[in-house]
Amino acid sequence: MLKEWNQRRAARRVKPGDGRPLKPFRWWQLVGRVLFYLRLTGLDGRRTVYAVDVRRWGDKETGELRADLYLDGRHHARSKLPARFPVEGGRVEVRMSAFGLKRCHYVTTEGTEHQLVPDRDSAEGRRAYLDRAHPALSRVIGSLSVVMLLVSLAILVPQLVEKALPPTLGTFNSPFDLPVWLNAAVVLGSATAATERALRLRYHWLLDGAAG
Structure with a gap:
C-alpha cells in the first residue's frame, strides 16, 4: 500500500514540458550537470530518444531539485526528485543522493531494469569510458x-x-x-x-x- 501511495505521489509531481530544445553538454558543466539517454524502438519500428537532464544544485531560479525529461530533443516533462516519468513501454526512475545520482533507470512494464546511458562528455560518461577502456x-x-x-x-x-x-x-x-x-x-x-x-x-x- 505504501508503495502504491509513493507511486501516485510521484505521478502527481510530473508536469508537462514546454518544448524547448535540449542544450548540449559543455565541459564547464562537469560538476553541476547530469545528462543520461534512453533510446527505444517501438513496435512500429520508430526510434525515439529520451534524455534526462538534472542540475545537481537545483534550478538556478527556484533552487528546486528536479529532473527534466526530453523526447527527441524537446522538453517533454519535468518533475521534482525523486522522479518517475512514464515513457513508452515503462517508466524512467530518477533519484539523487548527496553526491550525485543514485538511480537513473528504465523500468519496463514487465519489471526489467536498464540503466540509462550517460552523455559521453559528462563526468558519468567519462567514468564509463574509463571502465570500458x-x-x-x-x-x-x-x-x-x-x-x-x-x-x-x-x-x-x-x-x-x-x-x-x-x-x-x-x-x-x-x-x-x-x-x-x-x-x-x-x-x-x-x-x-x-x-x-x-x-x-x-x-x-x-x-x-x-x-x-
Whole structure:
C-alpha cells in the first residue's frame, strides 16, 4: 500500500514540458550537470530518444531539485526528485543522493531494469569510458572507493557516537582520537569515494548514506 501511495505521489509531481530544445553538454558543466539517454524502438519500428537532464544544485531560479525529461530533443516533462516519468513501454526512475545520482533507470512494464546511458562528455560518461577502456584500473578505483568508505565508517562513527550519546544512556569512548586535520582528511576521502561511486550510479544505504 505504501508503495502504491509513493507511486501516485510521484505521478502527481510530473508536469508537462514546454518544448524547448535540449542544450548540449559543455565541459564547464562537469560538476553541476547530469545528462543520461534512453533510446527505444517501438513496435512500429520508430526510434525515439529520451534524455534526462538534472542540475545537481537545483534550478538556478527556484533552487528546486528536479529532473527534466526530453523526447527527441524537446522538453517533454519535468518533475521534482525523486522522479518517475512514464515513457513508452515503462517508466524512467530518477533519484539523487548527496553526491550525485543514485538511480537513473528504465523500468519496463514487465519489471526489467536498464540503466540509462550517460552523455559521453559528462563526468558519468567519462567514468564509463574509463571502465570500458581500462577495466582493470576501473575495478581498482572502485575497490579503493569501497575501502575508503569502510575506513571512514570505522573511524568517524565511533567518534560521533561518543559525542552524541545522551548521558542517561551511559558513556562511550571512541577508540580513535584523531587530530582535527586528520579527521578532515578522512571526511574528504569519504566524500571523494562516494562521489566516485555516484558517477557509476552505485549506492548503498550504509556506505554512501553515511558518507552524506
